[in-house]
Amino acid sequence: MSTPPGELLSHTPALRPGILLSPALLRGPATVHLIKEPAANASFEVGEKEYFLISRLDGVRSLAEIGDEYARAYGKRLAAAHWQRLLQLLGARGLLAGGPPRPAPEPRSGGPFEGTVLRGTLRLVADAHATTGRLHRLLRPVLRAPVLLPLTAVLAAMEVLLAAHLPELARDTWWLVRQPVALVAVCTLLWLSTALHELAHGVAARHHGGTVGEIGLRWRLPVAVMYCTVDNYRYLRSRWHQLAVAAAGAYANLLFLLPFLAWWAALPPGDPTRRVLSGLLLLGSVQALVNFLPLPPLDGYTMLGHALRVSGLAPESGRYVRLRLRDRPAAAAYPRRARTLYLGYAVGSALLVALVLAALATGLVLLPVH
Incomplete structure (x- = not known):
């Protein structure tokens, strides 16, 4: 009734x-x-x-x-x-106060491990939200503008200094790839940097009111990486907070390099340890800065989506371009902002990929032979 x-x-x-x-x-x-x-x-x-x-x-x-x-x-x-x-x-859907809540999802069976030896995930902590909360309480004093702004300036200066020494870094990195023991050590440090990258996303989410669902290890052999799942970053009201959560990982990668930069600068050119550190600084900088590119699945792509308030920017851009080629009147029905963003991203991302491939090809050509 x-x-x-x-x-x-x-x-x-x-x-x-x-x-x-x-x-x-x-x-x-x-x-x-x-x-x-x-x-x-x-x-x-x-x-x-x-x-x-x-x-x-x-x-x-x-x-x-x-x-x-x-x-x-x-x-x-x-x-x-x-x-x-x-x-x-x-x-x-269980969204009204006073009504029955929607049933919670069934807990995952089989413990923290899922998958096979060749491909799977392993949860590393029972309560990821509490773990990142403890890290956040420890790091909260430095997660403030009076600390982060000068620290960002220091990181920018670091990258300018490394760019000025790019020929030396490239020569030393080429030397490094032919030193198996040193190369394994550098790769281990870079892997540790990726773990800090993921934890930084979680700590930044906690700092800005987000929740962290899971911290674990994901592998697709022979590659294994850490991951940290932030559950509700899309629902943060401040665009700046969303950008900060997305950028925190690459920022942590750059911070990781700072003590190694000081060590590198204290050694004379040609010193074997300096040459190893050159490789670490160059590869680590590339690892961090590439993450800022606005291409999926990189953090820069997530940041661009937050900045523009667009969901599914890459697939929607591809869908719009295909529609524009097939049915222009239907594409013209899109709002002007959508037409501008989708076409701009489709063209811009294609140009960016071409530039990256050209830079890689140029780097390979210019690699020192000795």
Whole structure:
């Protein structure tokens, strides 16, 4: 038996505490928002109008008051049947306060290990959120602008200095690749840097109000890397906070190199230890700086998506370009901002890949032969 319209519109429903709502994101031709119920680890996507309604379910405003706001914004008043469908959907997903929560996902069976010897994952800590929380409490004093700004200037100066010594670094790196023992040591340090990279994402997420779901080891033999899963970075309200979480990994890679730079600078050119450190500094800088390129799956691509408030920038750009080649009237129906971003990214990323390949080819040609 349905609720009478007048009685329904007098209700003041509220979202369950802890429900996450993302900022507006461009996806294809549409503007969307993500909604997540953290306890069930479930999320879904809604359009602008649905978000307008859902975001106002605060337990204070009645449906009639929200309906008045909607009518002023969109020039259309919602019928009671529309409200009933919306509330039923939210209730079924466990998003309404006072309603039954959505069942939590079943815990993974088989312990922390998943996969096979050749390919799999291994969770390294039982509670990744608590682990990164302890690291955050330890590092919090340095995660402030008065510390980070001069430190960033030091890192920039480091890269300028290394660029000025690029011929020496390249010669020493070429020497290094022919020294198996030294090369293994450098690769081990670079692997450790990747582990710090992942932990830095987690600590930055904790610093800006995010949650960390898992820390572990992932391997596709012969490669094995650390990973740190940040669950809700898309729902951070500040664009700067999202960018900081995405950039933290490469920033940590550069910080890792600082003490080795001091050691390198204290040694005379030609010293065997300096030559090993040259290789570490060059390869480590490349490892960090490449991560800032706006190409998937690199951190720079994630940062660009956050900066532009776009979801799925690369696949949507490819989809738009294919549509533009096949059906120009349909492509013209995209909003101007979407057309500009998708075409710009498609062209820009293609040029960037060409430049990277050209730089690699040039580097190979110019490699010292002795």
